[in-house]
Amino acid sequence: xxxxxxxxxxxxxxxxxxxxxxxxxxxxxxxxxxxxxxxxxxxxxxxxxxxxxxxxxxxxxxxxxxxxxxxxxxxxxxxxxxxxxxxxxxxxxxxxxxxxxxxxxxxxxxxxxxxxxxxxxxxxxxxxxxxxxxxxxxxxxxxxxxxxxxxxxxxxxxxxxxxxxxxxxxxxxxxxxxxxxxxxxxxxxxxxxxxxxxxxxxxxxxxxxxxxxxxxxxxxxxxxxxxxxxxxxxxxxxxxxxxxxxxxxxxxxxxxxxxxxxxxxxxxxxxxxxxxxxxxxxxxxxxxxxxxxxxxxxxxxxxxxxxxxxxxxxxxxxxxxxxxxxxxxxxxxxxxxxxxxxxxxxxxxxxxxxxxxxxxxxxxxxxxxxxxxxxxxxxxxxxxxxxxxxxxxxxxxxxxxxxxxxxxxxxxxxxxxxxxxxxxxxxxxxxxxxxxxxxxxxxxxxxxxxxxxxxxxxxxxxxxxxxxxxx
Amino acid sequence: xxxxxxxxxxxxxxxxxxxxxxxxxxxxxxxxxxxxxxxxxxxxxxxxxxxxxxxxxxxxxxxxxxxxxxxxxxxxxxxxxxxxxxxxxxxxxxxxxxxxxxxxxxxxxxxxxxxxxxxxxxxxxxxxxxxxxxxxxxxxxxxxxxxxxxxxxxxxxxxxxxxxxxxxxxxxxxxxxxxxxxxxxxxxxxxxxxxxxxxxxxxxxxxxxxxxxxxxxxxxxxxxxxxxxxxxxxxxxxxxxxxxxxxxxxxxxxxxxxxxxxxxxxxxxxxxxxxxxxxxxxxxxxxxxxxxxxxxxxxxxxxxxxxxxxxxxxxxxxxxxxxxxxxxxxxxxxxxxxxxxxxxxxxxxxxxxxxxxxxxxxxxxxxxxxxxxxxxxxxxxxxxxxxxxxxxxxxxxxxxxxxxxxxxxxxxxxxxxxxxxxxxxxxxxxxxxxxxxxxxxxxxxxxxxxxxxxxxxxxxxxxxxxxxxxx
Numbered sequence: 001x002x003x004x005x006x007x008x009x010x011x012x013x014x015x016x017x018x019x020x021x022x023x024x025x026x027x028x029x030x031x032x033x034x035x036x037x038x039x040x041x042x043x044x045x046x047x048x049x050x051x052x053x054x055x056x057x058x059x060x061x062x063x064x065x066x067x068x069x070x071x072x073x074x075x076x077x078x079x080x081x082x083x084x085x086x087x088x089x090x091x092x093x094x095x096x097x098x099x100x101x102x103x104x105x106x107x108x109x110x111x112x113x114x115x116x117x118x119x120x121x122x123x124x125x126x127x128x129x130x131x132x133x134x135x136x137x138x139x140x141x142x143x144x145x146x147x148x149x150x151x152x153x154x155x156x157x158x159x160x161x162x163x164x165x166x167x168x169x170x171x172x173x174x175x176x177x178x179x180x181x182x183x184x185x186x187x188x189x190x191x192x193x194x195x196x197x198x199x200x201x202x203x204x205x206x207x208x209x210x211x212x213x214x215x216x217x218x219x220x221x222x223x224x225x226x227x228x229x230x231x232x233x234x235x236x237x238x239x240x241x242x243x244x245x246x247x248x249x250x251x252x253x254x255x256x257x258x259x260x261x262x263x264x265x266x267x268x269x270x271x272x273x274x275x276x277x278x279x280x281x282x283x284x285x286x287x288x289x290x291x292x293x294x295x296x297x298x299x300x301x302x303x304x305x306x307x308x309x310x311x312x313x314x315x316x317x318x319x320x321x322x323x324x325x326x327x328x329x330x331x332x333x334x335x336x337x338x339x340x341x342x343x344x345x346x347x348x349x350x351x352x353x354x355x356x357x358x359x360x361x362x363x364x365x366x367x368x369x370x371x372x373x374x375x376x377x378x379x380x381x382x383x384x385x386x387x388x389x390x391x392x393x394x395x396x397x398x399x400x401x402x403x404x405x406x407x408x409x410x411x412x413x414x415x416x417x418x419x420x421x422x423x424x425x426x427x428x429x430x431x432x433x434x435x436x437x438x439x440x441x442x443x444x445x446x447x448x449x450x451x452x453x454x455x456x457x458x459x460x461x462x463x464x465x466x467x468x469x470x471x
Numbered sequence: 472x473x474x475x476x477x478x479x480x481x482x483x484x485x486x487x488x489x490x491x492x493x494x495x496x497x498x499x500x501x502x503x504x505x506x507x508x509x510x511x512x513x514x515x516x517x518x519x520x521x522x523x524x525x526x527x528x529x530x531x532x533x534x535x536x537x538x539x540x541x542x543x544x545x546x547x548x549x550x551x552x553x554x555x556x557x558x559x560x561x562x563x564x565x566x567x568x569x570x571x572x573x574x575x576x577x578x579x580x581x582x583x584x585x586x587x588x589x590x591x592x593x594x595x596x597x598x599x600x601x602x603x604x605x606x607x608x609x610x611x612x613x614x615x616x617x618x619x620x621x622x623x624x625x626x627x628x629x630x631x632x633x634x635x636x637x638x639x640x641x642x643x644x645x646x647x648x649x650x651x652x653x654x655x656x657x658x659x660x661x662x663x664x665x666x667x668x669x670x671x672x673x674x675x676x677x678x679x680x681x682x683x684x685x686x687x688x689x690x691x692x693x694x695x696x697x698x699x700x701x702x703x704x705x706x707x708x709x710x711x712x713x714x715x716x717x718x719x720x721x722x723x724x725x726x727x728x729x730x731x732x733x734x735x736x737x738x739x740x741x742x743x744x745x746x747x748x749x750x751x752x753x754x755x756x757x758x759x760x761x762x763x764x765x766x767x768x769x770x771x772x773x774x775x776x777x778x779x780x781x782x783x784x785x786x787x788x789x790x791x792x793x794x795x796x797x798x799x800x801x802x803x804x805x806x807x808x809x810x811x812x813x814x815x816x817x818x819x820x821x822x823x824x825x826x827x828x829x830x831x832x833x834x835x836x837x838x839x840x841x842x843x844x845x846x847x848x849x850x851x852x853x854x855x856x857x858x859x860x861x862x863x864x865x866x867x868x869x870x871x872x873x874x875x876x877x878x879x880x881x882x883x884x885x886x887x888x889x890x891x892x893x894x895x896x897x898x899x900x901x902x903x904x905x906x907x908x909x910x911x912x913x914x915x916x917x918x919x920x921x922x923x924x925x926x927x928x929x930x931x932x933x934x935x936x937x938x939x940x941x942x
Contacts, residue, residue, distance in 0.1 A: 102811075106619060120612040128615060129607050132820075136600050141591040144599060144789035148577060179650055179793075183814040190686065195666050212812045215661065318615035320819045340573075341682040343654040347818045348791045349603075 005082065005232060006041055007048035011056075014049070018058055018069055029059060029067040051261070055228050076386035080394040080407040082226045083256075083439070085203040087239055089219035090436030097415055098207055098433050104422065111459045112447065114427040116254055116402040117319050119451045122373055124357070124366050128318060131356035135349050143349030149340050151177025151325070152348055154355030159311070159325055162358055166286070166296040174327045176335050177346050181284045181312035184326040185247070186212055187342070188308045191334040192278040193218055197244035202231055204405070204434030204443070206254045209247060220436050227396040227405065230260035233267050240271060245278045251295045252285040252401030255434050255445035259295055259399045269301040278331070279307045284315050284324075285401035287367055290375045295400075305329030313354055315402065316370060322347070323354045371400075377448045378404070384457055385446070388464030390471055404446040407431075412470045414444045420466045426459050476553065476703060477512055478519035482527075485520070489529055489540055500530060500538040526699050526732075547857035551865040551878040553697045554727075554910070556674040558710055560690035561907030568886055569678055569904050575893065582930045583918065585898040587725055587873040588790050590922045593844055595828070595837050599789060602827035606820050614820030620811050622648025622796070623819055625826030630782070630796055633829055637757070637767045645798045647806050648817050652755045652783035655797040656718070657683055658813070659779045662805040663749040664689055668715035673702055675876070675905030675914070677725045680718060691907050698867040698876065701731035704738050711742065716749045722766045723756040723872030726905050726916035730766055730870045740772040749802070750778045755786050755795075756872035758838055761846045766871075776800030784825055786873065787841060793818070794825045842871075848919045849875070855928055856917070859935030861942055875917040878902075883941045885915045891937045897930050 017023050030038070035046040050067050053059040056079065059067045101114055136142045150156070156172035163170050178184040193199065195217035201209060203222030213220050221243060223231040230250065248268070250260045260268070272279050283297040299309035308331060312324030323346075328335040339345075357363055378398050385395055385406060392409030408414065414430040421428050431443025450456055488494050501509070506517040521538050524530040527550065530538045572585055607613045621627070627643035634641050649655040664670065666688035672680060674693030684691050692714060694702040701721065719739070721731045731739070743750050754768040770780035779802060783795030794817075799806040810816075828834055849869055856866055856877060863880030879885065885901040892899050902914025921927055 102620075117617070120616055123612065123615050125613045125615055129613050132603070132607060136603065141594065141791075142596045142600050143791050144594050144596055145591055145791045146588070147791055149573075179814045179818070182812070186813045195688070208812060208815075211808070215809055215812050217666070314815075320612075320614050320616045320618055320816065322814065322816065322818045337682070338686055341653070341679060341686050342657045343650045343793065344679075344785075345791065345793065347650070347793045347821050350818050350821060 005234065006039075007045045007052060008082065010035060010039055010041070010046070010049040011052040014053060015056065015058055023069045025069050027069045028065075029069065031066055052228075077389075077393050077395040079227050079396055080405070082224050082232060083203045083222075084224055085222040085435065085437050085439060087221065087235065089198055089221050092438055093210060093214065093436055094207070094432045097430060098211070101418065101427065101429060101433065104427055109425055111426045111456065112450070113460070113463065114429040115447045116445070116449065117447070118315060118370065118402070118449045121451050122370055122449070123318060124362060127362050128353060128357060131360075132349070132353040134356055135352040139349060139352055143352060145348075147345045147348035147351070149345060150336055151175065151346055152351035152355055154359065155323070155351045156325065158355050158358040162363070165294045166300055168300060170327050174332065175325050176328060176332065176339060177351055178324040178326060178339065179322040179343070179346055180314050180324040181282055181310050182208060182212065182324075183322070184310040184312070184324045185209070185280060185282060187335050187338045188278075188280040188310065188326060188328065188331070189213065189216055189218060189245070190338050191328070191331045192245045192280070192308070194244075198242055200236065200239060200243040200246040202248060202253055202256065202258070204255050204431060204440050206249070207433045210436055222435060222437060225256060225258060227256055227258055229264060230258040231268070233264060233271070236268065237271060240275060240277070243277060245280060246272055247280040247282065248298065249282045249285065250298050251283055252288065252399060252403075254285070254401065255403045255429070255431075256405050257396050257398040257401055257403050260298075262296060265296065265298045266301045269298050269307060273302070273304045273306050276306065280310065281307055282310045284310070284312050286311070287316055288371055288374060288402070289400040290371065290378065291399060299327065302329060308335075316367060317354060317357065321350050321354060323351055374402070374448060377450070377452050380452045380457070381446060381448050381460065384460045385464065388461040390464070390468050398448060402447055402449045404448050406444050406446060408442045408444070408467055410471055411442070412467060413441050415441070416470055417444065417463070417467055420470065421463055424462060424466075426463060428463060476705065477510075478516045478523060479553065481506060481510055481512070481517070481520040482523040485524060486527065486529055494540045496540050498540045499536075500540065502537055548860075548864050548866040550698050550867055551876070553695050553703060554674045555695055556693035556906065556908050556910060558692065558706065560669055560692050563909055564681060564685065564907055565678070565903045568901060569682070572889065572898065572900060572904065575898055580896055582897045582927065583921070584931070584934065585900040586918045587916070587920065588918070589786060589841065589873070589920045592922050593841055593920070594789060595833060598833050599824065599828060602831075603820070603824040605827055606823040610820060610823055614823060616819075617816045618819035618822070620816060621807055622646065622817055623822035623826055625830065626794070626822045627796065629826050629829040633834070636765045637771055639771060641798050645803065646796050647799060647803065647810060648822055649795040649797060649810065650793040650814065650817055651785050651795040652753055652781050653679060653683065653795075654793070655781040655783070655795045656680070656751060656753060658806050658809045659749075659751040659781065659797060659799065659802070660684065660687055660689060660716070661809050662799070662802045663716045663751070663779070665715075669713055671707065671710060671714045671717040673719060673724055673727065673729070675726050675902060675911050677720070678904045681907055693906060693908060696727060696729060698727055698729055700735060701729040702739070704735060704742070707739065708742060711746060711748070714748060716751060717743055718751040718753065719769065720753045720756065721769050722754055723759065723870060723874075725756070725872065726874045726900070726902075727876050728867050728869035728872055728874050731769075733767060736767065736769045737772045740769050740778060744773070744775045744777050747777065751781065752778055753781045755781070755783050757782070758787055759842055759845060759873070760871040761842065761849065762870060770798065773800060779806075787838060788825060788828065792821050792825060794822055845873070845919060848921070848923050851923045851928070852917060852919050852931065855931045856935065859932040861935070861939050869919060873918055873920045875919050877915050877917060879913045879915070879938055881942055882913070883938060884912050886912070887941055888915065888934070888938055891941065892934055895933060895937075897934060899934060
């Protein structure tokens with residue numbers, strides 16, 4: 001447990017009392033006022049504790065009454081605590097491990113729990129082919145000529161329209177298209193940072209970000225990150241004088257799956273904005289929510305143009321198409337020029353095809369189905385993991401996206417588990433890949449994006465059993 | 472005239488005597504031995520002088536006899552001399568001018584002598600559409616999934632095959648595909664250079680290279696460059712201790728059109744190779760030769776793997792497709808990783824479509840037609856420029872590619888000419904764009920890639936007349 005966060009201490013104490021049966025389902029909990037008095041904390045901290053308990057699905061608030069213990073099915077596994085990285089830039093990459101996991105990428109016959117992509121059966125391939133054909137018929141010269149430097153207009157227009165789902169005011173001209181989200185982030189880093197600068201990120205964090213930053217000579221500072229609510233605001237505040245930019249996957253991040261509450265997003269945008277520190281926001285999972293509505297990105301709270309909002313269709317339509325974008329705020333001109341200098345334009349015909357699809361009724365239908373499939377997978381995988389992984393494992397139930405983060409008990413090293421699994425043609429992503437510090441050695445990321453079948457279930461059970469043997 | 476090159480002094484002296492009628496067509500010239508004695512130079516220098524005269528098409532050698540003045544049609548305009556940049560990195564970019572020229576890129580109704588791309592009518596659009604349809608039918612998941620990180624195998628295979636035209640031993644696994652040649656060069660710079668390092672280039676040089684280098688904090692050292700034979704070897708030798716990499720368009724470079732003789736290529740590869748200095752070679756125009764055969768790239772002489780050979784189909788098939796590649800020699804692993812980190816993969820379906828086309832019989836036929844069209848354009852444009860541009864203009868007759876470089880006489884500033892032309896909806900590329908030093912203000916680059924029509928001829932005549940008015 002991270003010592004600096006009082007609200008969690010309180011939430012954990014109440015949580016424990018619920019688990020121990022001190023408070024029973026339906027019981028009313030002590031009021032916020034009582035907590036303030038008993039623990040000697042601020043109103044703010046006490047409220048935060050109850051929000052945390054609500055988020056954990058343990059309590060519910062009833063208007064004008066207070067908080068009650070929820071009637072619920074007990075989860076088998078606890079959630080892991082907040083990550084606890086050193087607040088200094090790390091340099092210990094896991095390049096060999098990453099290479100090893102990637103080297104098997106083109107090997108056939110492997111069950112890839114290691115990836116974070118949609119199963120091809122979830123993709124609207126036939127409809128995309130139609131959109132591509134339409135593009136080749138309707139574009140001047142069938143898209144063989146250079147397109148507008150800022151990117152395909154139809155694509156940018158339809159992304160701007162679709163962003164109404166989070167109340168955005170974006171128009172096509174605020175957006176620059178890119179070859180996928182990583183390409184957008186590469187331009188964002190080049191636009192906002194110098195070699196030797198420091199970038200604050202979540203911890204654990206997608207290893208691709210670590211490698212990209214390293215390739216540009218950028219130092220990475222990992223922030224303590226809550227499996228439910230993302231980076232700890234207090235930690236960010238502490239290091240704010242030492243960082244030059246911040247990169248967050250605010251919605252359903254990879255590998256942790258956390259989703260920042262709106263209040264956190266607002267606070268982060270304000271905290272960074274006041275210092276003029278750019279926030280690169282990779283919102284590529286935002287449309288894949290399992291809740292009731294699309295969570296807003298930080299960009300929704302950006303007043304000063306310091307949030308660079310990135311996205312792509314790699315997790316929703318076609319990873320191989322390489323279609324992404326960025327709304328770079330006040331860095332628009334710089335990003336447009338970088339794109340021009342580094343790659344001239346994008347592949348217009350493909351970007352138009354995606355523009356056609358996003359502009360059609362099929363897009364919303366497709367997203368709805370995709371969310372349903374992934375949520376179903378998520379439930380099946382959670383259930384199977386709870387039943388077959390070692391007692392004492394911890395699991396973060398995803399709120400959206402493709403990643404399920406699991407911490408194994410004791411001294412199990414998931415690099416060893418990876419090797420044991422690969423001997424049976426199953427691939428997992430060891431936790432150590434997701435940090436530049438020596439941490440998460442007992443963790444792994446599971447891809448929930450594969451079609452759930454009895455065979456897949458057997459493979460997952462096998463991973464659990466192999467983990468048992470390593471205990 | 473550049474003072475350091477003795478052989479040119481001699482060639483110019485003899486050239487002048489031919490022009491003045493001192494030597495007449497069919498006359499035998501003094502022997503190399505005589506030149507050695509009279510000018511007090513080495514055998515090597517004297518031989519080089521005659522090679523230069525041969526290259527200028529002024530003399531021909533007859534076996535066991537000597538050199539003779541060629542019977543020929545006198546060219547209207549002379550070739551400009553070797554460029555004379557300072558041998559220190561320049562920092563005076565022409566960003567405003569470039570922005571201005573680019574800003575008009577999407578304005579309709581403009582005749583764009585300013586570009587360097589094939590006329591859409593020269594592109595095999597219908598056949599490419601067929602190749603794309605084939606790709607969508609035959610690829611697993613219609614190319615919506617991530618492809619191999621090194622790039623589409625069919626594309627790489629067919630590029631490796633096609634490179635037999637210059638006797639290469641490359642195989643598919645030596646190649647990494649990219650989003651066009653500029654993207655390949657960006658990775659080459661990131662792989663071989665650090666911020667603050669110095670890159671040697673031709674002068675004048677494509678402004679995109681200057682901008683890309685600037686965006687990465689790389690200093691650019693421009694080398695004296697001969698309009699026919701490319702960079703001066705002596706100049707490269709002089710600065711070799713001060714540079715970290717060299718970037719050359721060895722075949723039909725942009726904007727000058729020079730093509731390095733094989734002996735120069737060999738010498739450059741050896742000179743740089745000995746010091747372990749990487750040579751980034753952008754060979755994107757190599758297939759568009761007006762002579763008898765494809766000139767070899769420097770890569771053909773690379774023993775140590777220090778030549779990074781880049782290419783693309785942007786000048787031959789489809790600029791908008793963004794399909795390029797690099798054979799990075801010993802930087803293969805580094806480049807592959809950079810590509811992975813910066814953009815994950817390329818757009819597989821488009822790369823497969825181009826692979827289909829290059830693998831078909833249509834590719835060679837298409838290239839043959841394209842060369843014929845461009846050569847025809849070249850002759851028409853040369854003739855029209857000679858007839859309508861101010862007396863005393865100098866012109867580099869292209870040996871291939873898309874660029875014709877013209878130096879106007881006196882104090883004509885081609886930025887002024889650009890403005891005068893744009894008032895009549897004609898766009899040219901002012902020479903100043905092609906340097907980080909204050910030079911080439913009287914030069915311009917003409918695109919020879921547009922379909923030649925009576926209207927285009929009138930526009931070009933108009934450019935000449937506007938230049939006259941600025942005298």
